[in-house]
Amino acid sequence: MSDMDSAPLTDRRMIKGDAIFKGVILALAGSILLILLIMMFEMVKESLPAIKKFGGRFLLGREWDAVQGEFGALDFLYGSVVSAVLAILLATPLSVGAALFITDIAPRKVGNVIAPIIELLAAIPSVIYGLWGVLVMAPWLQQSVQPWLIEHFGFLPFFQGAPYGVSMMAAVFILMIMIIPIITSITKEVLLAVPVSQKEAAYALGATRWEMVRMALIPYARSGVLGAVILGLGRAIGETMAVTMVIGNTPQISLSLLAPAYTMPSVIANEFAETTSKLHASALMEVGLILLVVTLIINIMARLLIWSVTRGDTGARA
Amino acid sequence: MNSKLKLEKLNIHFGATHAVKDVSLEFPANTVTAIIGPSGCGKSTVLRSINRMHDLTPSARVTGRILLDEADIYDRKVDPVAVRRRIGMVFQKANPFPAMSIYDNVISGYKLNGRVKKAEMDEIVESSLRRVALWDEVKERLKSSAMALSGGQQQRLCIARTVAVQPEVILMDEPCSALDPIATLKIEELIAELKEQYTVVIVTHNMQQAARVSDCTAFLYLGELIEFDVTKKIFTNPTKSQTEDYITGRFG
Numbered sequence: 001m002s003d004m005d006s007a008p009l010t011d012r013r014m015i016k017g018d019a020i021f022k023g024v025i026l027a028l029a030g031s032i033l034l035i036l037l038i039m040m041f042e043m044v045k046e047s048l049p050a051i052k053k054f055g056g057r058f059l060l061g062r063e064w065d066a067v068q069g070e071f072g073a074l075d076f077l078y079g080s081v082v083s084a085v086l087a088i089l090l091a092t093p094l095s096v097g098a099a100l101f102i103t104d105i106a107p108r109k110v111g112n113v114i115a116p117i118i119e120l121l122a123a124i125p126s127v128i129y130g131l132w133g134v135l136v137m138a139p140w141l142q143q144s145v146q147p148w149l150i151e152h153f154g155f156l157p158f159f160q161g162a163p164y165g166v167s168m169m170a171a172v173f174i175l176m177i178m179i180i181p182i183i184t185s186i187t188k189e190v191l192l193a194v195p196v197s198q199k200e201a202a203y204a205l206g207a208t209r210w211e212m213v214r215m216a217l218i219p220y221a222r223s224g225v226l227g228a229v230i231l232g233l234g235r236a237i238g239e240t241m242a243v244t245m246v247i248g249n250t251p252q253i254s255l256s257l258l259a260p261a262y263t264m265p266s267v268i269a270n271e272f273a274e275t276t277s278k279l280h281a282s283a284l285m286e287v288g289l290i291l292l293v294v295t296l297i298i299n300i301m302a303r304l305l306i307w308s309v310t311r312g313d314t315g316a317r318a
Numbered sequence: 319m320n321s322k323l324k325l326e327k328l329n330i331h332f333g334a335t336h337a338v339k340d341v342s343l344e345f346p347a348n349t350v351t352a353i354i355g356p357s358g359c360g361k362s363t364v365l366r367s368i369n370r371m372h373d374l375t376p377s378a379r380v381t382g383r384i385l386l387d388e389a390d391i392y393d394r395k396v397d398p399v400a401v402r403r404r405i406g407m408v409f410q411k412a413n414p415f416p417a418m419s420i421y422d423n424v425i426s427g428y429k430l431n432g433r434v435k436k437a438e439m440d441e442i443v444e445s446s447l448r449r450v451a452l453w454d455e456v457k458e459r460l461k462s463s464a465m466a467l468s469g470g471q472q473q474r475l476c477i478a479r480t481v482a483v484q485p486e487v488i489l490m491d492e493p494c495s496a497l498d499p500i501a502t503l504k505i506e507e508l509i510a511e512l513k514e515q516y517t518v519v520i521v522t523h524n525m526q527q528a529a530r531v532s533d534c535t536a537f538l539y540l541g542e543l544i545e546f547d548v549t550k551k552i553f554t555n556p557t558k559s560q561t562e563d564y565i566t567g568r569f570g
Contacts, residue, residue, distance in 0.1 A: 108376065197413040201476070204369060205427030205483055206403030215426055219417035 040292075047286035049279055058286060064251050064267075066276045071283035073290060075251035079261035080291070083168060083243065084236035086257075087175035092229050094176075095183035100213060102184075103191040115188060122181035130245030133174040138165035138246055141173075146258050157255040164248060169257040171247035175239060179232035186231065190224030191217060223306050230302035237295060240265035264291045322347035322517040323368065323487055328382040330363050330372065337363050339541045340382075345487075345534075350509055350518040352532035352549065354525060356564065360541040361521045365489050368519065369405040370398040386487070403430075406485035410492040412472035414464035414479070421460040423475055427483040446482040450474040450508055470501025477508065481516075488512060490520040494527065506531050525565055529553050537561045 050058060054071060061072020098118060102111040142165030149159040198220050202212040218225070248260020249270060264287050275281040321344040330338035338360040345351045353361040363372075370391065372378035383390045391401045406427075414423045424443045428434065434442075443460070447453040452474045456467070464475055473493060480488060490509070494502040509531045512518055522528050528535050529549060536546040537560075545552060545561045556562045563569055 195413075197409060197411060198415070200371065200374070200407075200409065201413040201415065201479075202426075203371065203374065204402055204407035204409075205430065205479065206399050207427075207430055208399050211430055216415060219415060222417070 043285055043289050043292070047282055047289050050282040050286040053279065054283075058283070059290070062251075062253070066271075066280045069277065069279050071279070071286075073264070073283075073287050075253055076262050076264045076267050076287060077290060077294070078253045079168070079171075079247065079251075080237055080263040080265070081294070083171045083175060083247065083261070083263060084233055086168075086172045087179060087236045088229060088233050090172065091176045091179045091183055091232060095180050095228070095232075096187055096225060098180070098184045099187035099191055100217070102188050104209070104213065104217070115185070118181050119185045120181075121177075122185070126178065126239060126242040127245075129174055129178055130242035133170060133242060133246040134166065137173060138167075138170050141165050141167070141170055145169075150258070158257050160256045161254070161258050163258055164260060166246050166248040166260055167258050168247065168254075168261045171243045171261070171263070172257070174242045174246050175236045178239060178242060179236050182235060183228045183232040186228035187221070187225050190221045190228065193224070194220045226302070226306050230299065230306075233298055233302075234295060237298065238265060238291070240269050244269055264288070264294075320347060321345060322387065323519070324383075324385040324388075325364070325368075326383040326385065328364065328367060328380070328384065330360070330367055330381075331379045332375070333377045337541050338367070341538070341541075341543045343536055343543065343546055345517055345519055347517050348513050348515075349533040350513050350520060350531055351534045351536065352528035353519065353521045353536045353538060354523070354528050354564075355538035355544075356569065357523065359538040361538050362491050363541075364538065365491055365519060365521045366407075368487070368489055369402045369407050371407070373398050403483060404485055405487040405489060406480035406483055407489040408473070408477050408480055408491065408493050411496050412469060412476050414467075414472050414475050416463070416465050418464060419461045420456050420464050420467070420475060423464045424478050424482050427479055430483075442482050446478040447475075449481050449511075450478040451504065452478060468501070470497050470504060473497060473501070473505060474508065477505075477512075481512075485516065487517045487519065490518065492521055492523060495523065502527070525553075537564060539564070 050071060054061065058071060058073055059077070060074055061070075062074050063070040063072045064075065065071075098114075102115050102118075106114065142163050146159075146163030146165070146167075146169070150163060153159045194217055198216040199212055202216040205215075207215055243263055244266040247263060247266060249262050249266055250260040251262040251267070252259065254261070268284050268288055268291075271280070272284055275284065323345040325341055325343040328338055328341045328343075329336070341360075341364060343351075343364075353364060355361045366372055367380050368384060368391075372380055380392060382392075384392055386401070386404065390396070391405075415426060418426060421443055424446050425434075425439050428439070428442055444453060444457075447456065452471060455471060456475075459466075464472065467475060473496075477488075477493075494505050497505065506527065509518055509520065513533075520528075520531065532549045534547065535549045535552040537544045537552065537556075537558075539560055545556060545558045547557070552561060553565055556565065
């Protein structure tokens with residue numbers, strides 16, 4: 001072999017290319033972080049007038065009066081948290097049930113048809129959910145469901161007042177329907193990842209299908225299922241359009257699910273275009289800031305929760 | 319010899335594949351029977367048909383009869399769940415439930431019977447763990463995760479979990495293939511003790527192990543039963559030349 005055949009040990013062209021590539025990637029990655037930081041900074045800056053004027057009163061205050069210049073966000077905070085939490089409570093068992101049905105109960109062919117249909121639901125724009133909610137679901141709630149609840153369970157504080165249709169209940173149902181596909185499809189993937197050996201262990205002990213689910217599937221998959229629920233909660237608390245269309249947009253705190261309510265994203269969407277003063281705009285910005293912080297808190301709590309339930313079972317991910 | 323378990327003309331298909339062909343075998347009560355053969359010969363497939371694990375595989379089709387105390391476990395009226403409570407199984411890779419403690423793992427199968435008193439559970443857990451010689455190693459940490467145990471301990475835990483259900487037959491699918499020699503020795507000693515109470519069927523690719531632990535040995539090749547006899551005879555004076563070739567290491 002002659003020396004002519006061997007490649008030179010340094011290739012200036014390649015070294016230069018790598019440096020350019022590295023620079024471009026670094027800039028792209030850095031810009032994401034930068035955008036986030038600028039956004040946070042702007043939100044805090046824009047909220048400052050409201051923060052200075054109201055302080056803690058903003059979080060606990062219930063007055064929202066653009067004319068008088070008095071702003072308190074508690075009603076919106078309540079509406080957001082309650083609607084999202086109730087939606088999650090309803091959606092979780094339904095979604096886990098649907099995922100179990102697809103992965104372990106239905107014949108594979110049936111599951112293969114149902115799964116993409118459920119996932120398709122996640123692709124529907126939220127304004128369509130809202131439109132359906134306000135034109136179809138809300139009237140149905142008003143005429144059938146809510147009167148029945150008032151008649152039979154009216155003694156409970158949750159079902160008191162007049163049936164309006166648009167209400168906290170409508171928002172909860174719409175959110176539930178919207179987050180079911182997310183929780184279902186993630187839970188499905190998590191369940192499919194449970195090793196066959198775990199299922200066989202339960203079956204070999206004489207477990208029925210349901211006992212196998214309880215003994216082997218759910219405990220093994222629980223951290224993943226929790227993760228799915230958290231994602232659903234994140235979506236529910238930030239959902240704007242559909243909720244705005246069905247919740248009734250009335251700032252109030254009522255135990256009754258039949259009463260209208262208001263959420264943080266809804267008030268921002270409804271009022272931002274027609275702010276009457278600098279302070280009003282600033283108050284809306286602060287609502288946005290609170291929404292961001294609430295979302296962060298939920299995510300952190302969720303991570304702690306997942307960490308605490310999975311501590312010890314190192315095999316779960318092995 | 320009265321046979322606890324009898325396979326009659328067992329045939330198993332997976333889709334178009336004919337994996338097990340006309341296998342007939344008898345397993346006497348309180349003995350250890352080894353099923354040996356090269357990889358892919360259908361030995362695990364036969365074993366898994368004995369507690370109806372193939373019910374979980376949609377493409378699998380089992381024909382023929384498997385008699386447990388003269389009753390066909392593939393009879394239309396038989397509930398596979400009930401079969402599996404009488405015929406327990408230990409798998410190739412130890413598969414304790416990772417989210418459960420040692421204690422909960424042992425009692426998990428027994429608890430399926432319904433509500434059990436705490437004192438009764440304590441007793442079952444202790445006796446099952448003693449049965450597999452694990453009690454002294456874990457009695458101080460019954461509430462800790464099963465995943466903290468070594469591979470050999472985990473496999474003995476799985477045997478304890480199977481024993482706790484009080485089955486009549488225990489099937490073992492290469493139970494030592496993932497274990498080191500010392501852990502293997504412990505399991506082999508355990509198998510010898512288990513046969514006092516149970517009928518044991520063990521699939522193994524380790525011929526020395528078959529020779530050490532079993533009373534009878536079945537040799538399977540390409541889905542067919544080539545030879546079935548007392549272990550001593552199979553390993554010293556096999557009738558068929560294929561058996562001799564396999565145990566002397568000429569193929570497989």
